[in-house]
Amino acid sequence: MSNTPQSRVRDYPTNSRLFVICGKGADENAFKEAFGKYGTVEDVWVVKDRRTNEDKGVVYVKMEKTSEAALAMEELNGRKIDNHQGTLKVVVASNKAEGSNRDSREDEKTLRLFVLIPKTFTEADLRKEFEQFGDIEFCNVVIDRNTGDNKGFGYVKYKRPYHAALAFESCNPTFKPKFADPPKSKSERENREMYGDQRRDRSSDRYGGGSNLGASMMDRSPRNRGMKRGFDEELGYGFMHESNQRPSGGPRGGDIMDMLQSYPTASHQTRLQIITAPGLSNSYLAKLTNLVPGLEYCDLNEVTGVAHVRYSNSQCAAYARDKLDGFEYPIGSRLMVRYPEEGSDYGSSRGGGMAGMFPGNDRYAIDDRMSGLGGGGGDDSRERVQYCNIPLPLPQPLRTEDTPVAQRLFIVCQPAAVTERVLRDAFCRFGNLIDVYLLAGRNYGYAKYAKKENAMRAIQNLHGQNLAGQRVKVLEAEPPKSGEGDDFINKKARY
DNA sequence: CGACGGGACGC
């Protein structure tokens, strides 16, 4: 129920929307001004009864960033913002589906972070890593009772929501911080195991349906905010251009839907997978995908850059696939739109759709010297991408996680800049990428390919190049550190 | 005292 696209978009990033109790007669402009002191106010909504239009005495305020909301909450809770109103109560808004959260632990969700950590981490290590963001109430590392081993995650509780928010936004992204759920009761834990939530969480993370929409460094840079504005203009232009070409002028809304009823497609699928380049936010992707009628769901995992969307029928989905695949955003990168599990024969639709509408793209066929390793046929075009110093091949779909691994690569980089998302965007371009990941709290990671030739092409192209301003190393991985005997066999089979 | 709307206009 909490998986509606609206709730995901509305409350992203986590804890950025505030619920204010202020009494009747709230002045929207007074709220904009007061909350604007702490950051960018995206929306102020004075709630009124839908029928009677009666003021309900509560206001929602959406801030751009988690930390801005936290600071505004700290500063304005218990204060007045103009002479006509009493004191405000300011809390983080609950999701629509969760309903009122009046009862208990309203501050729990603003102070404590859940973080992934290396198995070697102690509480002192955790504290050392996170105290840079503010005063810590406590840190703990969760230990397996049986083995005594660190289970690979821990908790950090701050004294102030603002400090927790700063850590959430700015810590090394390999920690994958999330605001911790309040501890569950024993009965709730048992339910969780019975219904297998852990498995579901894991697979949805891969496909972007997870709720781990942590902020990344890329999303906060002024440069990328500039890119978003550029995107808006580009978007408007592109679709405008298209509708102007239609016969009998200006189809709108239902007209387009009618036309789409007969849109040719051999597929009956209504879902699409979209791989986005770093820098795209869910709200922008939602606006884009919503320009094709029939959008029911758009859910981008802004950490992984993988989105799932659904349309109300297969014609709409097919139209969206055709028109949005190859759409250029940001400048020099393209969206990749596929049916789920669609094969990696790439290039048949390339250059169609929106792609041709933007002259001056830096896309060109490379010479034989650069493309010579290929052999796999297909498109050998390259494009400039924002985060890399050299042109890269066009994005290609990821293989499913159960695909056998033919070659692993060892990657060294600085994760604060070179996030998993940047790596995924870069490494998928050589084809048959299964997965790429960084280790928690470390500056290295691995990429897994289904074919050795693709892995070798990635080394050839990316080793020693700059990604997000950092020189990266890309080497063939050594076999995993083995225990002995069975253990080794198991690990080898799995990697 | 306490919970979920509506935008838009650019050809």
Next chain:
DNA sequence: CGACGGGACGC
């Protein structure tokens, strides 16, 4: 400098 992920807490 750089070698091994995978997400929830004995309340």
